[in-house]
Amino acid sequence: MTDQLSAVFAALADPTRRAILRRLREGDANVAELAAPFAMSQPAVSRHLKVLEAAGLISRSRRATARLSHLEATPLRDATTWLADYREYWEESHNRLDELLARLQDTDNPGEEDPS
Amino acid sequence: MTDQLSAVFAALADPTRRAILRRLREGDANVAELAAPFAMSQPAVSRHLKVLEAAGLISRSRRATARLSHLEATPLRDATTWLADYREYWEESHNRLDELLARLQDTDNPGEEDPS
DNA sequence: GTCATTCATAACCATTTCGTTCTAGAAGGG
DNA sequence: CCCTTCTAGAACGAAATGGTTATGAATGAC
Incomplete structure (x- = not known):
């Protein structure tokens, strides 16, 4: 899974991550907002976000203590x-x-x- | 990875499987032909084919002792x-x-x- | 029936993935 | 400075993934 294309397809292979991307089409969101729809702990969502970021599918920024995720659709x-x-x-x-x-x-x- | 779309993306996440699909655009092929380009054992390729078949990306048929793989592009x-x-x-x-x-x-x- | 060819399966191993809980760290508000 | 908020990381475990070698099973040829 060394190349970027493999990373993108691997990221899309998870329904949770696809749902996160769909949520981000409506605007940037912090981790708590992204985790809300799922029966899953916050660290689990944080690691999904790490996978998405490694694939180039999201970028991240800070606003106070929150970290906002932003959809990057180029991949x-x-x-x-x-x-x-x-x-x-x-x-x-x-x-x-x-x-x-x-x-x-x-x-x-x-x-x-x-x-x- | 219960749904079909996840299976398709997961199948595409592997460069070997993408190369197999690309080879199959030129026509059906048996396992030995598909395994030839890779530094990999035949059972390893057979399992890649099993993943592709489970995702609906190939279908298989017999001709004598050979098993031909056929590209199914609908997924x-x-x-x-x-x-x-x-x-x-x-x-x-x-x-x-x-x-x-x-x-x-x-x-x-x-x-x-x-x-x- | 016997044999060769072609492929799948079994058993095994290393690594990755996906979840957990617990804890630490960064950024402001008081 | 102290405290709250928000998120990442550590440590762990179960399951999946991707490879190996060895073996078995299906098919056609002789």
Whole structure:
């Protein structure tokens, strides 16, 4: 799990951490506010935040004794970019390829195919 | 890690498994072919395939004694759908907000600033 | 039936992960 | 300075992860 992309996917693999990210879309929050929805101790949430910070998914700042977490969505863009390389694949397998196979079964004219 | 989305993200968190998926874009392959690029034993690759299958990212079939793995990209579409909810955040933070801040700084300081 | 090929499973080990409780430390308010 | 508030860290344990080697099981060839 040495690279950044692996860290991002690993961070997203936990439902608690995904819920924290969703909460942060509504604005910055301190640890107590982020921990409130979960049946979980405060140190447990603090460590989830540490994982999110290591993945670059949040940044943190101080306001008095509180530490505010702020959503940083750029790594999510990177993850989306990786996934986009497979987009043609799930589209093709459900649209183009099935239709192509259906046409090839009807006739065997090899003239009009799209090799891309 | 009870839900499907968590399983998909967890599967993608491993570079070996991502490489296996990338290989499968070029066509189905048996375990030996998938294991070849890695300095890793065959049972280790078999267990990676088991993780990918549990996440719904591959399906498997037999041909003689071989077991062929086939890419199933639909869960990647689901993951992309989840990530799409955050698209406005990385776009906003890199287009609108940065430009706004740059313009606000230009009103006071006409020169170029690099606060990094 | 016998054998070779291909892969999964079992048993084991080291490390990481995710939770706990208890305690320490940083930042202001009085 | 003292006290409260908020959060991080230490120490611990259970379970999951990712690797190994050794072995067993399914399939097709002879």
